[in-house]
Amino acid sequence: MASTETHHILPDPEFIRPVKLLVVVAPYYKDVTDLMLAGARAKAAACRADLEVIEVPGALEIPPAVAIAEALSNFDGYVALGCVIRGETTHYDTVCNDSSHGLMLLGLQGACIGNAILTVENMAQAVVRADPAGQDKGGAAVAAALHLIALSRRWADARKGIGFRAPEGASRA
Numbered sequence: 225m226a227s228t229e230t231h232h233i234l235p236d237p238e239f240i241r242p243v244k245l246l247v248v249v250a251p252y253y254k255d256v257t258d259l260m261l262a263g264a265r266a267k268a269a270a271c272r273a274d275l276e277v278i279e280v281p282g283a284l285e286i287p288p289a290v291a292i293a294e295a296l297s298n299f300d301g302y303v304a305l306g307c308v309i310r311g312e313t314t315h316y317d318t319v320c321n322d323s324s325h326g327l328m329l330l331g332l333q334g335a336c337i338g339n340a341i342l343t344v345e346n347m348a349q350a351v352v353r354a355d356p357a358g359q360d361k362g363g364a365a366v367a368a369a370l371h372l373i374a375l376s377r378r379w380a381d382a383r384k385g386i387g388f389r390a391p392e393g394a395s396r397a
């Protein structure tokens with residue numbers, strides 16, 4: 225008669241790979257991105273994720289930096305930190321639309337990206353959203369990237385049968 229015993233399969237420690245995140249910061253408004261970086265670091269520490277931080281001149285350079293890293297390095301995911309404040313011309317629209325659209329295109333190709341490029345009317349709006357004690361958009365972007373990484377690993381490992389090892393003698397569930 226078939227055993228009715230339930231075998232609890234355990235995550236195999238060798239398959240719990242630490243997460244490597246690349247944080248791409250555009251310090252066009254450094255006081256704002258410093259706040260978001262503090263929130264990002266706190267969230268990453270709480271989730272035991274490793275962070276590497278690089279800077280680019282502005283928000284328009286964030287998607288290309290992510291694309292280069294995705295092509296040439298081995299990060300599990302990316303966090304975009306930037307702040308775009310409307311000026312006198314339509315350049316605001318270009319910077320906002322092209323930076324967010326660029327990240328979305330990379331995401332649709334499988335890059336795990338949390339986007340905290342703030343697009344605001346003034347500095348007061350930016351600070352409220354950047355402050356870890358406020359809306360903590362930097363921490364939220366880390367959480368978003370980690371969520372996508374978890375999904376990616378869940379389905380990749382399932383496809384390869386990786387991640388779980390039944391106890392000795394147990395039949396694989």
Ligand SMILES: Nc1c(NC[C@H](O)[C@H](O)[C@H](O)CO)[nH]c(=O)[nH]c1=O
Nearest residue numbers: 250252281282283284306307308309
């Ligand atoms: N106005 C803002 C910019 N503008 C700069 C562009 O992002 C870009 O670096 C430049 O056009 C050179 O390619 N960047 C921000 O991050 N925030 C702004 O408010």
Ligand SMILES: CC(=O)[C@@H](O)COP(=O)(O)O
Nearest residue numbers: 309311312313315316319
């Ligand atoms: C978001 C921008 O590109 C903006 O800061 C540029 O200011 P302006 O439109 O006054 O040239």
